[in-house]
Amino acid sequence: MKRLFSSINIRELLRPIGQLAIFSLGSAVILSAIVLLLALIMDKTAVGLGVLARFHVSLFTYTLVNLPQVLIDGLTIGFVYAAIALGYTMVYGVLEFINFAHSEIFAVGAFVGVEILIFLDGLGILSAVPNWAAFLILIGAILAGMLASGLLAVAVERVAYRPLRGASSRLVPLISAIGVSFFLQDAIRMTESLTTGQFNRIFPTFGNFDDRLKFGELPMGANMITLGVSIKSIIVIIAAVLMLVGLNYLVNATKIGKAIRAVAQDRTTANLMGINVNYIISFTFLVGGLLGGAAGVLYALKFTRIDPFVGFFPGLKAFTAAVLGGIGNITGALLGGIVLGMLETFAGSYLGVFTIGAAGTEYKDIFAFGILILVLIFRPQGLMGENVSQKA
């Protein structure tokens, strides 16, 4: 027992949690400082007067009072992106190949989890269960989604990528990945239309996931802004942290993790160490798929409605997050996810006010991606790109 305990590398468990805290706090502080500064500067301009007329508070107060909720929301969506980005980055790290089908692997996880829950709901089980049982059922649905996505990812690699691994151009497997992506989208659509006949699938309401923990209220003029976070957001954040810690531990502190990193660097030499490269690559896809599947079910939990094309936008955003953080780098995926989620939420929440309604929430992606391009001009390797020893 003591030996087992001593063989656990505590440092590798704690390190990512520390990084998470630093990244979250860091991006929160930097972005908050920027908007507050902007608010101070613009307080006396037409922007500030417009806010004063509409909400009867100064622009600075408006910005400050809304800030805590924006931070919470940004962090939540950031963790969702990070969880999906881990799958892209794992595969890229090992194969230097962008698995565009990851967004559909994510969608399959979401569908499997939701279909199981809808089935249980149809049996009348879900509506009656106490909260602790609801949690267990949710965990079961997440595990089922993970399993389905993990196996699917392995199968996709085996069928559509492995035969092309020796291809002369890197574009060949990339095109195959795009093909798989379309194929899976329509496979989901076809399966749903043949079985349930439905396009939208709704995450059933059960347990207390929709409840909201209220932290308090902030006065803003005549209005009160309530601060809160829903149980399901907390679940998403905790699950994403667990996934990151687990993956970090797997890659950096286990034998198979060392083998993954060895294969990532030099497949031939890895072979000479007795590492079965095909097995390790399959395993990498399995892990990426498991993470994607879990992210899919969590996404459905958080946002309620899914459809066969549900993977596209989160997939694109998560891929972006992975590139922003430095693709191939686990810590980078996490940082990229948090930064992108925060940027997007900040932009969406404040753009309308700061531009006097000229450019509202609809421009949040343009804004967030504009910043992304700026970052990549100055750091083409991504935010964490230089930290090669982390590469996995």
Add this chain to the structure above:
Amino acid sequence: MSKRLFAVASLLIVASMLLAACGAPAAATQAPAAADKVIKIATQSPLSGDMSAVGVDIKRGAELALNQLGAPLAGMGFKVELAPFDDQGNPDTGVANAKQIVSDPAILCVVGHYNSGVQIPSSEVYHTSGLANVSPANTNPKVTTRGYPEINRIVGRDDVQGVVGADFAAEKGVKSVFVVHDKTAYGQGIAEFFKKESEAKGMQVLGFEGTEEKANFDALLSPIMAANPDLVYFGGMYGQAAVLFKQARAKGFQGMFMSDDGFDSSDAAKIGGQSLIDGAGTYYSTVSGPATLYPGTAKFITDFKAAYNSDPQPFAAQGYDSMAICLKAIEDAAKANNNAVPTRESVAKAIRALKDFVGITGTFTFNSIGDPTSAKYFVIKVDSADPTAWSKNSIAETLDIAPPQ
């Protein structure tokens, strides 16, 4: 070995592309019947995807009308066939289908489109060959304001629908609104009319935002929660609206929600659930009341249930009426043509010549641009979080309004 797998992979890609492309030409492959007096009437509506629940029932409504009302034409020796097309709610698909439709000379009339954004470009194609189009559901003003002689609709218009919604809100004592739309011709159009009328009625418009977001409305909700309006209006479809409303309620919004006829689907209750009932509740304006509301629909509902084993979705009855108008116009045109197959142009003319045609959802006479001379508008209150009770939602207001000139 690797060559074979490569082949498998390429096949997969090809298969995926085929899958992506299929769904459109379901009808085009039907072999022409032996008789040369075959007449086809096409339907175009989303049979797959996001809006298929409503789209399929538009087709079913038309199919039911053809089965029940096809006798006079059959008596004249015509074989009338239904040619259903799946526009997927997608303008590109709709236009591609429209090109196929106009190239089939047997097609004399199109019952079609659920989405204005699809109907408008598709009807440009119908217009090139003078093919008559009766729209069961498209409410964007542009559907008729282009003044094409072939294009008609049997429902009301967004410029009226937006006004109806805003007037209703004002009656309910709403002082401030936040308007959101989906950036489509339909949703944005209706939201702009709503906004304009709200301002005219003295309500404060605290925001006007477009979004394509389907899942995460957190960022959009920050300014909404800060503005704390009495009413959040969404111009667009239920797939976005219900998710937005649910998340707004979760964040503690207690005011009223309002949307348009794009909200009229039982899936809205499935997504929004109790959050639609809480607070000041949820209303939507529509040009298509529940089928139960119309005087002539009792038999239709019974027949529909018997044929398809489910309650008709909104616009199914309008699908029925659109087909009935097509059939009647073709019959009139054929009679004027010595019982021979009429030209497309004469069918289009025959539609405009109809006087007080009695359908199940109303009595129709078309004006010079193809709008019905009087259309019904409703404001409906969501009464229950249970999706199966959607068709029992109560009507808060019914109006008969002539189209604006």
Add this chain to the structure above:
Amino acid sequence: MAMLEVTNLHTYYGNIHALKGISLTIEQGEIVTLIGANGAGKTTTLRAICGLVKTQGGTIQLESEDLNPYKAHQIVYKGVSMVPEGRGVFARLSVSENLDLGAYSLPDRKTRDADLEKVFTIFPRLKEREKQIAGTLSGGEQQMLAIGRALMAHPRLLLLDEPSMGLSPILVESIFSTVKDINRQGTTILLVEQNAQMALTIADRAYVLESGIIAMQGKGSELLEDPRVIKAYLGGQ
């Protein structure tokens, strides 16, 4: 029973017939060297033995067991370790992680500490650099790491591909004496070298490869004196 028996080995790279019927034998405890010009097929022979190159004709037997059905990663488990040309250290991993990967084929970690100790005794420099990232080591240290990593797998047969490449003469001498030490402790060695002088000096026996066939063979000391070898490979003095 020979440690390794290669009989009539043929390989191709595309249309190029690289090895045209090579036969060689290595007895338990020997150091055997394979010398020859660039492109003669030395590295190909090593890669064929450890499974990285597909053989198309002929057999490779390790203690009478045919290696043909096994893939490269399985051959390690049979007791054959290879130090590849250019060392092949995992540049972004630390020295100790590299060494751990060398022991990947061993089922348990019980012998890890003892094995590490053994490697560190042979290469004390590696102990000083244990936590360092392998890519930051000097060329000589990387060669030590590559050999040490191969030893972690407890090989019975160690394949060395050009261990002297790119090293200073002093380092070459030290590496070769270490190779001799490893051999004395019981590991059979097949050494491929361009530096024929050094290789023949420490080898028990040697084979000379020319264009994919064995041109000569004999005791290392004998070949050192052979005029043809002197002319072709030893600078003709």
